[in-house]
Amino acid sequence: MSKSIIDVQSLTAVYGSVQALKGVNLKVEKGEIFGLLGPNGAGKTTLLAVVEGLHKPQDGIVHIGGINVQADSTATKRQLGIQLQKTALMDDMTVSELVEVYAALYEVYLTSGQIDKLLARFDLVEKRNTLARRLSGGQQQRLALAVAIANDPQIVLLDEPTSALDPHARRAVWDIVRQLHDEGRTIVLTTHAMEEAEALCGRIAIIDRGEIVACDSPSALIANLQLNSMLKATVELPLDQVRALPSVSHARYTGQHLEMETAKPELTLSALHELASSAGRSVRDVMLRQPNLEDVFLKLTGRALSESN
Amino acid sequence: MKRFLILTKAIFLMHLRNGFVLFWNFAFPALLMLIYGVVMSQYMDYMTPGVIVLNALSFGLVGSSNMMLEMREKSVLRRMQASPLPAGQLIGSYLLVNLLIGILQSTLIIIAGVLLYNVPVSALSLALAYPMILAGLLAFMALGGIISGVAAKAGTATAVGMTIYSSLMFISDMVFPLDMLPNWLRSVVPYLPAYPVVQLVRSALLEATLDPNWVTHLLLLAVYGIGATFIAAKLFRWEPKA
Numbered sequence: 410m411s412k413s414i415i416d417v418q419s420l421t422a423v424y425g426s427v428q429a430l431k432g433v434n435l436k437v438e439k440g441e442i443f444g445l446l447g448p449n450g451a452g453k454t455t456l457l458a459v460v461e462g463l464h465k466p467q468d469g470i471v472h473i474g475g476i477n478v479q480a481d482s483t484a485t486k487r488q489l490g491i492q493l494q495k496t497a498l499m500d501d502m503t504v505s506e507l508v509e510v511y512a513a514l515y516e517v518y519l520t521s522g523q524i525d526k527l528l529a530r531f532d533l534v535e536k537r538n539t540l541a542r543r544l545s546g547g548q549q550q551r552l553a554l555a556v557a558i559a560n561d562p563q564i565v566l567l568d569e570p571t572s573a574l575d576p577h578a579r580r581a582v583w584d585i586v587r588q589l590h591d592e593g594r595t596i597v598l599t600t601h602a603m604e605e606a607e608a609l610c611g612r613i614a615i616i617d618r619g620e621i622v623a624c625d626s627p628s629a630l631i632a633n634l635q636l637n638s639m640l641k642a643t644v645e646l647p648l649d650q651v652r653a654l655p656s657v658s659h660a661r662y663t664g665q666h667l668e669m670e671t672a673k674p675e676l677t678l679s680a681l682h683e684l685a686s687s688a689g690r691s692v693r694d695v696m697l698r699q700p701n702l703e704d705v706f707l708k709l710t711g712r713a714l715s716e717s718n
Numbered sequence: 719m720k721r722f723l724i725l726t727k728a729i730f731l732m733h734l735r736n737g738f739v740l741f742w743n744f745a746f747p748a749l750l751m752l753i754y755g756v757v758m759s760q761y762m763d764y765m766t767p768g769v770i771v772l773n774a775l776s777f778g779l780v781g782s783s784n785m786m787l788e789m790r791e792k793s794v795l796r797r798m799q800a801s802p803l804p805a806g807q808l809i810g811s812y813l814l815v816n817l818l819i820g821i822l823q824s825t826l827i828i829i830a831g832v833l834l835y836n837v838p839v840s841a842l843s844l845a846l847a848y849p850m851i852l853a854g855l856l857a858f859m860a861l862g863g864i865i866s867g868v869a870a871k872a873g874t875a876t877a878v879g880m881t882i883y884s885s886l887m888f889i890s891d892m893v894f895p896l897d898m899l900p901n902w903l904r905s906v907v908p909y910l911p912a913y914p915v916v917q918l919v920r921s922a923l924l925e926a927t928l929d930p931n932w933v934t935h936l937l938l939l940a941v942y943g944i945g946a947t948f949i950a951a952k953l954f955r956w957e958p959k960a
Contacts, residue, residue: 461800463956483802491800497793501735502728513724514801540735560801 420469444610490562500542515560547578778858854915860946867953
């Protein structure tokens with residue numbers, strides 16, 4: 410029997426007039442951090458909305474913990490902790506009131522001691538009597554996460570949990586996500602930031618235009634496509650000569666910077682120096698970058714992830 | 719039940735902490751009584767029930783749905799939809815809080831009428847008037863529910879609600895007697911939702927009796943209330959129109 414805690418089969422959904430999901434199949438295993446990576450409008454939020462029981466699909470089926478979401482969404486909702494893309498909290502309520510109310514929505518009734526204990530984990534205990542609208546963006550996001558687990562769910566769905574946060578606040582949210590995972594919870598998060606997906610997720614589904622184009626661990630996604638390293642340098646040379654250098658599979662200029670994809674960076678760099686020297690030029694600002702999820706997305710979709718957002 | 723009580727308390731607190739709600743629901747009715755008193759002090763006996771209904775109408779059509787619309791636009795309702803909370807409990811909590819606010823509003827106007835203009839009230843008149851006010855509030859709030867269900871945005875709902883409110887205000891015997899209206903309009907007005915409430919509240923509050931046509935008036939209100947509740951429930955949306 411499969412230990413998949415979320416099982417999505419042949420899911421098709423429309424959002425407005427857009428075909429948001431086109432036959433999506435997906436399995437999330439118990440206890441993993443699973444990422445949905447894709448540009449804005451790729452279908453990530455619609456997919457989560459169907460799993461959350463908020464959006465009715467055209468076709469397909471979703472099981473959570475073995476229960477069909479469409480058949481018994483009340484039962485599946487009880488298993489989930491939710492953080493929507495917008496923090497979506499009542500901003501005239503205090504931090505502790507919000508935790509109490511959102512736990513109560515799941516018929517979980519917390520004592521003030523339990524609320525304080527939960528808030529302490531999110532570094533919000535001193536803000537317990539502060540109205541939500543008076544919190545900073547990072548604090549509001551931490552509060553949204555505290556509210557998401559107020560009902561002690563085993564599955565936590567986070568929609569863009571770090572969007573619009575500064576790097577410090579983003580790291581704080583990452584630490585919280587890791588803590589939730591360490592407690593044995595299954596986390597599904599959406600993001601369009603490949604560094605976030607790489608930093609947090611054990612497995613990633615890359616989603617583009619409503620379709621899952623790849624699904625695996627970040628390292629396997631990179632390895633399976635046999636992507637080369639990216640060598641960057643500042644030098645002016647004819648592109649056709651650069652492309653003829655040993656091991657270079659692709660080369661292009663972005664501004665003054667030459668970018669080359671190469672399987673053997675040392676060999677390519679040495680040849681580049683020789684070519685530049687013979688042309689009376691010098692090679693400056695050399696950088697070597699290992700392939701990452703951005704390259705995977707580019708390879709699979711023909712577009713850069715950052716350009717698509 | 720505990721969930722319902724916690725949610726009701728939360729919605730009540732949200733209303734109390736909202737300056738807009740406090741001004742329009744509590745400060746404005748008191749201000750209205752002062753203004754009417756300055757302009758028509760000798761008619762305040764007649765006017766006070768009219769002002770009560772006028773406020774109930776404004777609150778029902780516009781004010782009562784404001785918080786719900788705001789929660790819908792800020793995705794608060796969507797977040798609630800993601801929980802196992804049944805829609806009926808949310809609407810029930812919201813309705814209870816708004817009825818309480820509507821009753822408080824009316825009480826404030828009655829107190830102002832008694833203290834400032836010696837409007838004669840007795841225990842009997844109050845005992846008869848409050849159920850009529852409650853019936854009016856329920857019907858008006860159900861009509862407001864239709865408006866907020868149809869309108870795409872809070873601003874649109876307010877504009878539509880205010881237009882209906884302003885029209886009914888002048889023709890429903892609230893502040894201007896019915897005999898000031900043209901004949902054709904006078905024959906239509908008794909079938910509009912505000913008119914029966916005015917008659918019911920006026921007889922109860924000022925004469926401590928039931929209006930001779932109280933059964934017809936209550937039946938008409940029931941038709942409006944039940945019909946509008948049914949339509950509003952069909953139109954209820956957790957999220958803004960896409």
